[in-house]
Amino acid sequence: MGHVDPVAPQTEATPRLWTRAFIILTISNLFLFLSFQMLIPTLPVFVANMGGDELAVGMVISVFTISALLARPFAGKALDSMDRRKVLVIGLILFILCSSGYYWMSTIFLVLSLRFIHGIGWGISTTAYGTIVSDLIPQQRRGEGMGYYGLSSNFAMAFAPLIGIWIMNDMGFGPLFTVSVTLGVIGLILSQFIHYPEPQRAPQSSSDEPERKGNFYAGLVERSSLFPSLLMLMISVTYGGIVSFITLFGKEVGIGNVGWFFLGNAVVIMLTRPFAGKLFDMKGHAWVLLPGIICLASGVLLLSFADTTTSLLIAAIFYGFGFGAVQPSLQAWTIDRAAPHRRGAANSTFFSAFDLGIGIGAMGLGAIANASSYALMYRYSAIMTVSFLVVYGWYLVRNRMNV
Template structure:
């Protein structure tokens, strides 16, 4: 029997640096996710009202979005290590600073800095891991890497609430800061690639200043990410209020089930992407996402809520890492920072716009109707993606 040649053997995925990057990302996301359900309560205790709470959430998203294009350019020019360290240090200082904030104004001011640190750090992680993962296993690698943020999403909010109830906000901010410090320490022993060895892509004939901050080749996957983000923004912002409207007491099961399905689907979708391409994941993923939203809009008990979460989790878990892997595959290595910045900015934009747009719809109708209307975004996703496939097939012919 003929022994497999060197080219037949798949390159290693679970390398030292891949594991370190994934663990560092896990600690960062755990630190972040602990604050999502607890900060609104802290704002309320500091004298804030519903508008203040919404502003605290919104201003963070805005400044994270604004920071990403700058982070992407810096990653491609200054190097991965410096930018990663800067982002994580800003994140650490802002989380620690919550301990000394006593007014809503101070919390809002700190949220600006926190958002900038988060935008830089997460864009850096996405770029570094795309450098480390072998190109032949990028879909699979992105799927496994994404499990770190999914695991944090499932467990950290519950841990944060438990800490506040048992020990208070002081311990919450201490633990969150400690986890971010561990993330920073792990990031310092990653062997970062030398950006200077990446072969620059040819300069476009009519280069404009926008090209310095955004990657044009990442725009189409980023548009699809915006469509997905619009639906996700409606879920993370209003699922608790929808539960009250529908008479479902414990909507936390939606997030636990969602996280579980994402953890199961990501590795499978990643391997399928590497072997068959994006079309095998992005089309079925959109179908599952739309069905999940439809089931959610008609949920009136815990069982139907969990069923909706299963469908939405499968769709979300398949689409999000596939779009990111596809984005990286479309660009030159020396443009990965800009590509990741463009992609994450699109997803953030979708979440923020979804929260505002769908909130307006819910005010005029109901949360159930809002979720039905949000299916339109997945319809736009399917239409534009189908047109892209038709155009690509025509070019190939």
């Protein structure tokens, strides 16, 4: 029998969400994302100051994304078979060591090589955090819990880039990397004060041991997570187009500071996540995903027509509401569909789809922009939201008809 996935979950007694472990883990995740987000707008400048061309600057993002994508399935496998605390610590230490090494890299090749290793640490760490928090959140409050947990990364997304640029401009790259490392170390220290629940393991017997060994690579991907991960990939394509090209879009249409989009988007996401999570838990995914994707599509289309800071902020509000509703709901749905002993693989499958979508958006939409304009590129990217509606609508019809 396959996984039974009702549109609306059963209502049960409400268990406790705000445990000591959940709070500490969320704060630890916040410091990791602060360390990471500080470097997103500043490392390209670091490479450019070393004489790197546009290709080298673009590789700063793509190399990191590729290595994180490659690392996630193996991290998920390790999380399902090893002590999850050890996997998290390995990822965090690797991430911190790489953050401390950029200042000493003397060539662009060395920077990009370190960036590749940095992505591996990021892929392991974020997959581990997502898996561990899914152990800590009660199933009946998973949507709400994932929403609150996601606020930590959204807070970092809103403010860390501004802090990183300020430190870079006023103090230089040395202090920038020092602060980034310090934040990562704080996250590592906090992770040691968490009581890690014993994860549920798959039933073992001598008869199926050879089969499990033979299916090591097949076990890297959680099949039950493929459908919500596909939906995540679709919306992350639009996100890849935004993070990669919105600065160039601003220059094209004459908007001076496109940073307002990121700030407005992040603030609205923070306001949306808790409400959307509770709605997911009470009503089911359809009540969140359908209005969420409509708002997200509206945000992309409004962005394509934006030519003032005000219109840019309006687009950010719609996109932030949509993304803040859809992304944590899809992640909670991913966890709900997976068996407890497969949560590591489920999280890695989900985040890999997220990374892959960003990469597809950066490359595919960039080709469209080169042949037309950035405004038209964003209108084309809205096709992904239409595809989301078609695929998800097909799922709802099929599910209700018990096909």
